[in-house]
Structures are given as C-alpha cells and as structure tokens.
Amino acid sequence: FGPKLGAKKRPEQMDFQRQGFDADAIARFVADQTEVHVRVIRPPNYTAPVVIGLFVALLLGMLYMKRNSLDFxxxxxxxxxxxxxxxxxxxxxxxxxxxxxxxxxxxxxxxxxxxxxxxxxxxxxxxxxxxxxxxxxxxxxxxxxxxxxxxxxxxxxxxxxxxxxxxxxxxxxxxxxxxxxxxxxxxxxxxxxxxx
Structure with a gap:
C-alpha cells in the first residue's frame, strides 16, 4: 500500500439517525462518497391489487349466495x-x-x-x-x-x-x-x- 502521505483521516460513517436506513438513503450516501451510482430496484407491491381482488370476490360471492333476496x-x-x-x-x-x-x-x-x-x-x-x-x-x-x-x-x-x-x-x-x-x-x- 505504500507510505501514508497525509494525516490519518477519520473514516466516513453514515448517520442513520439523520439520513435513515432505507435503500435510497444508502445509495445516495454511497454516491456522495465514492461517485458510484447504485440503482435501487424495488419489487412490485401486490398488496393493494390482492386486497381489492379479495374484496370484490367476497362481494360477488355474497351477492351470488343471496341472489334470491337482493332487497337490501x-x-x-x-x-x-x-x-x-x-x-x-x-x-x-x-x-x-x-x-x-x-x-x-x-x-x-x-x-x-x-x-x-x-x-x-x-x-x-x-x-x-x-x-x-x-x-x-x-x-x-x-x-x-x-x-x-x-x-x-x-x-x-x-x-x-x-x-x-x-x-x-x-x-x-x-x-x-x-x-x-x-x-x-x-x-x-x-x-x-x-x-x-
């Protein structure tokens, strides 16, 4: 590694309390320190479509079961x-x-x-x-x-x-x-x- 030319530098540390610890904050910290841009790819969130689909299926099932009495x-x-x-x-x-x-x-x-x-x-x-x-x-x-x-x-x-x-x-x-x-x-x- 060779001789050190300057004084001892303090290591870079990410302050999780201030910056957070999600993927975007860590990628931003890495880009600021190393100029290497990390692309954050998130998987799709299927929670909302699944909940809506279950609700619609429940509603249609209820209407099918009570098809003879739809007075409500x-x-x-x-x-x-x-x-x-x-x-x-x-x-x-x-x-x-x-x-x-x-x-x-x-x-x-x-x-x-x-x-x-x-x-x-x-x-x-x-x-x-x-x-x-x-x-x-x-x-x-x-x-x-x-x-x-x-x-x-x-x-x-x-x-x-x-x-x-x-x-x-x-x-x-x-x-x-x-x-x-x-x-x-x-x-x-x-x-x-x-x-x-």
Missing part, C-alpha cells in the same frame, strides 16, 4: 348510511392522512403527555381524524333525530298513528318531543366541540 340493494336507509359514512370519512381528513402519512398521536418531549390533536392548523394526526369524524357523525344523527321528530309529529296529526313508521329511529319508541330535544342537544353540544 334497494334499501334507502342502507344506502343513506353508506353515503353518510363516506362523507364522514372524507370530511374528517382521512384522505389527507392517506396522502401525508402522519403519526397516530404525538408525545410532548418535556411532559411526556400524549396529544391527540395537533396545535397547528397545517397538520392533523390520525387520532384527530377519528375524533372529528365521530363529531360529524353525532351532529348528523342529531339532525336526523330532529327531522324524524318533525315527521313523526306531522304524520301523527294527519294519520293519528294508524301506520307504523319505517324510519330506523322508530325502533327506539321515543316520543317525538324527546327525540327533538335529544337531537338539539346533540347538535348544540357536539357542534360546539367541533368549533373548539
């Missing part, structure tokens, strides 16, 4: 619940979480207390998404309860209770006035939580 496809209440669930998912910020990949919650380094809601308006935690989605759902249930209470009083005045109501809230046998009060309390309390 024409059920307005079921489709309303599906539409509300999709609306709550998107309004709560789940798509933002899917794109950005935030943590579930954060811990304060000084006090070690967990925080489920981020202090900034430019960031959102996954737990915050669940909380906001729950608040939207309870507010919507409150509006539905007020609407059903109004329908129950108007139909009671017209028909004097001869026909049984087909709404899902009629299963609880709650008087219309009580249903309206419960709905208004849900709207007021949980909307104030949403604003705070």
């Amino acid at each position: 496809l024409f059920n307005r209440t079921m489709w309303g619940i599906v539409c509300l669930a999709i609306t709550f998912i998107f309004m709560s910020g789940q798509m933002w979480n899917h794109i950005r990949g935030p943590p579930f919650m954060i811990t304060n380094p000084q006090t070690k207390e967990p925080s489920f809601i981020h202090g900034s308006t430019q960031f959102q935690l996954i737990a915050e998404t669940y909380i906001v989605g729950f608040l939207y759902a309870v507010i919507a249930i409150g509006f539905i309860a007020v609407n059903e209470a109004a329908d129950a009083t108007s139909s009671h005045d017209k028909k004097q209770g001869t026909k049984k109501s087909s709404n899902p809230l009629s299963l609880f046998n709650v008087p219309a006035n009580t249903l309206a009060i419960i709905g208004l309390v849900c709207i007021c309390v949980f909307f104030s939580f949403l604003l705070s």
Whole structure:
C-alpha cells in the first residue's frame, strides 16, 4: 500500500439517525462518497391489487349466495348510511392522512403527555381524524333525530298513528318531543366541540 502521505483521516460513517436506513438513503450516501451510482430496484407491491381482488370476490360471492333476496340493494336507509359514512370519512381528513402519512398521536418531549390533536392548523394526526369524524357523525344523527321528530309529529296529526313508521329511529319508541330535544342537544353540544 505504500507510505501514508497525509494525516490519518477519520473514516466516513453514515448517520442513520439523520439520513435513515432505507435503500435510497444508502445509495445516495454511497454516491456522495465514492461517485458510484447504485440503482435501487424495488419489487412490485401486490398488496393493494390482492386486497381489492379479495374484496370484490367476497362481494360477488355474497351477492351470488343471496341472489334470491337482493332487497337490501334497494334499501334507502342502507344506502343513506353508506353515503353518510363516506362523507364522514372524507370530511374528517382521512384522505389527507392517506396522502401525508402522519403519526397516530404525538408525545410532548418535556411532559411526556400524549396529544391527540395537533396545535397547528397545517397538520392533523390520525387520532384527530377519528375524533372529528365521530363529531360529524353525532351532529348528523342529531339532525336526523330532529327531522324524524318533525315527521313523526306531522304524520301523527294527519294519520293519528294508524301506520307504523319505517324510519330506523322508530325502533327506539321515543316520543317525538324527546327525540327533538335529544337531537338539539346533540347538535348544540357536539357542534360546539367541533368549533373548539
């Protein structure tokens, strides 16, 4: 190897805490140190197509098994619940979480207390998404309860209770006035939580 011409140099080390240890970071470090460019080739990820295929197969199998009783496809209440669930998912910020990949919650380094809601308006935690989605759902249930209470009083005045109501809230046998009060309390309390 021959005699050393200069002082002893410190060996190059990659700081995994700062740069990470995935293949791209290591290839970048090798390229910076040796000017040798390493091509990173990843295998294809078949997780999403397999999960979607299994879900479609399960759905088609269920439709095939219940082909004689497909009345649930024409059920307005079921489709309303599906539409509300999709609306709550998107309004709560789940798509933002899917794109950005935030943590579930954060811990304060000084006090070690967990925080489920981020202090900034430019960031959102996954737990915050669940909380906001729950608040939207309870507010919507409150509006539905007020609407059903109004329908129950108007139909009671017209028909004097001869026909049984087909709404899902009629299963609880709650008087219309009580249903309206419960709905208004849900709207007021949980909307104030949403604003705070």
